[in-house]
Amino acid sequence: MLTLVMMLGLGGALTGAGPALAAAGERLYVVDHIGQDVKVLDAATHAVLNTIPVTGYPESIAVSPNGTRAYVTSINDNDVAVIDTTSNSVLTTIPVGGGPDPLTISADGSRLYVVNQNDGTVSVVATATNTVTATLTGLSTPWWPALSPDDTRLYVSNVGDNTVKIFDTATNTLVSTLTGFNGPIDVGFSPNGATAYVANNGNNTLAVVNTATGTITATVPVAYGPWNLAVNPAGTAVYVVSQNSGAVTVVDTATNTTAATIAVGSYPQNLAFSLDGATAYTSNLGNDTVSVIDTATNTVTTTLPGFNQPYGIAFGPAPLPPAPTVTSVSPASGPTAGGTPVTITGTNLTGATAVTFGGTAATGITCTATSCTATAPAHPAGTVDVRVITPGGTSAVTAADQYTYLAPPADLDVDLSAQPHLGILVPYLTYTLTAHNTGPGAVASATLTATLPPGASATNLSAGCTTAATTVTCTYGAIPNGTSVNKTFRVPLHLLTLGPVTVTGLRTTSAPTDPNPANDAASATCTVLSIVLVTCP
The missing domain is CATH 2.60.40.10 (Immunoglobulins)
Structure with missing residues (x-):
């Protein structure tokens, strides 16, 4: 069974000299059983990019949907090696049951299901913590696990009692047992999950199963010794690997008939599709090669040498670099x-x-x-x-x-002017405190103060102005570049007010920054000769 959960939309145009080349950036992972390593190939050029040592005679592999992790079963070490595909190194190992071999991964990458063939169990692994969270029992020589496309059901083929057992993945409980098979070795699904396909090693057939009813609706002869199967991404064909025949049988899912038989290498074990389904690869244990199949013509276009009993094989996107x-x-x-x-x-x-x-x-x-x-x-x-x-x-x-x-600075120019209003009854001086914005930016806000002579007071203040003792404080809102805002107040005159009356205006705060403190203050002095005779500049 194909153990890679494929990511949609990551295919793209084929590159390379021949038709059977995967899209640039994709990775092909091949497990060398005797070589005890995983070879990482550029799927477009078939160049070996990295060789990752994995102990314990590794066999099967599953790649996470996002391509950041690969999981490899080690049959002698009774564990699963977790590979970081960015650093191409083993991060950790997860102890599981005895003789772990085939495995599959959920579509969201959160769970692994590992068949322990020596124990007759399936280990459920949480990939977030790399720990076993459940163990499925009640199996009879289990072989391959397969998840339904919606991840709600796990199908496990049982060679020992010729059944396929179905588990609810939410509760990890057995919910159904399908019968009528003969040495069921592997299971796969149509993309919509309506059909399951079971490879029967005992009678060299492919059983077509209606998943709604659990009944076998068709049986298709395949080459001798079926061992593994994979449904292409489009769901139009099932590729059945027969290790004893050195062949792959292609079954048309529309007619449930054989569309082609492809001779590959010696003793093929597993098959994986490129992410767009244009290319298929078989690991050939008997002659240490990988066959590259153009699925448009169902012909072997290339044979890749240099392996050491290749067993597991899987496809994945190139891992993304770390986040910045x-x-x-x-x-x-x-x-x-x-x-x-x-x-x-x-x-x-x-x-x-x-x-x-x-x-x-x-x-x-x-x-x-x-x-x-x-x-x-x-x-x-x-x-x-x-x-x-x-x-x-x-x-x-x-x-x-x-x-x-x-914000650009705004230069606030402070001006102060005075105007006398004389008479015997209520003489006073009117002061105008002006905030003029010379730019270049706009003034958001400003506060100006006016200091009065000792003993003086202020009345009739403009809105936004307050007075305390001999100080008038005026607040200003937004002042565009090149404009002015005036505030006024009165200083009453008394019979004994004589001589100069000086008021000083000062910018105390403004926003944004005022770049020119030289024009932040101004004063106006009126000379009082009597309450009916005053001169102001």
């Missing part, structure tokens, strides 16, 4: 107009496809493994996260990735 991280941003601030060259430091930055500042894409991106340079885009004022996007993912948000957009 950002550890610093320099400079950490710049104008809202953008255009600032910024250096982003981190890890796994090679191949970055984008750098964003608060979700807005930067330009001029150049990256190495540990550093990116980019030009900051325009963005409103405030602090944003700088994130790097690579094929491995998007960098996580951290305090180290922050960049602050600074």
Whole structure:
């Protein structure tokens, strides 16, 4: 049975000189039983990229749907080796039952099902923790496990009593037993799960099973010694590997008839499809080769040498690189107009496809493994996260990735003028405190204060102004570049008020930054000769 759960949408155009070549970037994994290793091949070129040692005479392999892990059973060590496909190294081993061999993985990659042929059990493994969470019993010489496409049912072929036993994967309980087989060795499914296919080693047939009723609806003769089967991704054909015949029988699922018989290498064990189904590969234990089959013509186009009793075989996407991280941003601030060259430091930055500042894409991106340079885009004022996007993912948000957009400075020019209003009854001076924005940015807010002479007071204040003792405080809202806002107040005159009356205005706060303190203050002095005679500038 094909132990790889295929990822849809990762195929693509075929590359290479011949028709039977998989899409670039895919990986073919071949387990060498006697060689005690796993060879990793570039499926497009068939070049061996890595050889990963695995002890205990490894046999079967399953690759996670995302291509980051491969799981290999070691029949002598009674465990499953967990391979990191990025580093091409064994991360750990998972103890299971005796004589583990065939295994399969759930579509989400969260569970493994390992058949322990010496114990007659199936180990259920949680891949998040790499631990056995359940053991399925009640089997009779179990051989191959197969998950229904919806992952709700596990079918296990039992050579010992000619049955296929069905387990509920939610409860890990036996729910049904199918009969009528003869040496059932392997099980596979149509893509919609409506049909199961069982290879009968005892009478050289393929049984077609209606999964809704559990009944055999057809029996198709295949080459002598069926051992393994795989349904192509389209569900149009079942490929049955017969080890005694050195052949693969292709069964048309529309007619349940033999469409082709393909001679492959000696004593073939397993078959795997490329992710798009255009190519099939058989591991040939007897002559240490792998046969490459063009499924459009059902012919062997290439024979790959250099193995040492190849057994398990599986396909997977090239593993994604690790996700990028950002550890610093320099400079950490710049104008809202953008255009600032910024250096982003981190890890796994090679191949970055984008750098964003608060979700807005930067330009001029150049990256190495540990550093990116980019030009900051325009963005409103405030602090944003700088994130790097690579094929491995998007960098996580951290305090180290922050960049602050600074609004352009706004120079606030403070002006103060006075105007006398005279008379015997209520004489007073009217002061106008002006905040004039000379730019270049807009003023968001400002506070100006006016200091009165000792003993003076203020009345009739404009909105936004308050007074306390001899101080008038006025707050201003937004002031666009090139505009002014006036606030007024009165200083009453008394009979004894004589001489100069000086009031000073001062910018105390404003936002954004005021770049020019030279014009932050102004004063106006009126000379009082009497309550009916006052001069002001």
